[in-house]
Amino acid sequence: MRVVEIENYTITEVFVGDDERARGYIVTDKNNNEFLYFFDVDRTEFKLTSYDVKENSQQLIEQINLSEKWLVSDMYDFIKVINDGNIDGGPANQIQRIRYSYGSCVNGRRGVYQAHFFLGFQITDWVRTIDENSPTGQQATVGCNELYRLDRSISAN
Incomplete structure (x- = not known):
């Protein structure tokens, strides 16, 4: 099991059964060990599910x-991404975020x-924003x- 720290967060791998790859990642506050997020990376069904506690x-x-980030990130191995410094310039101090471009x-x-974005790493390609x-x-x-809106935390929805 690998653990990495970035900014104010600790990211810990989660394994299921005899899996050789991490199935998920727990994000905790580095200062008080508070459980903040869980990310489930389903590499069989190709789904990423995040849970904001x-x-x-x-x-x-x-x-x-x-x-396009799937292979570059070794199929969303977030510990490797952070250790390799493959952050895309997004704010690493924000766990999960939507950024806008024009x-x-x-x-x-x-x-x-x-x-x-997840801890500064882009996890989806750029797509059209649908007018609500x-x-x-x-x-x-x-x-x-003009700006559409400021980049926003996913949990702020």
């Missing part, structure tokens, strides 16, 4: 094997894209000099 919420990301400005508007107010599921857009 404080918010009592979970999030499912499917088809993780299709992400397309080119056309006719005074630009499209909004989003990706999910659009009845037809249109992509969110903003003015050329």
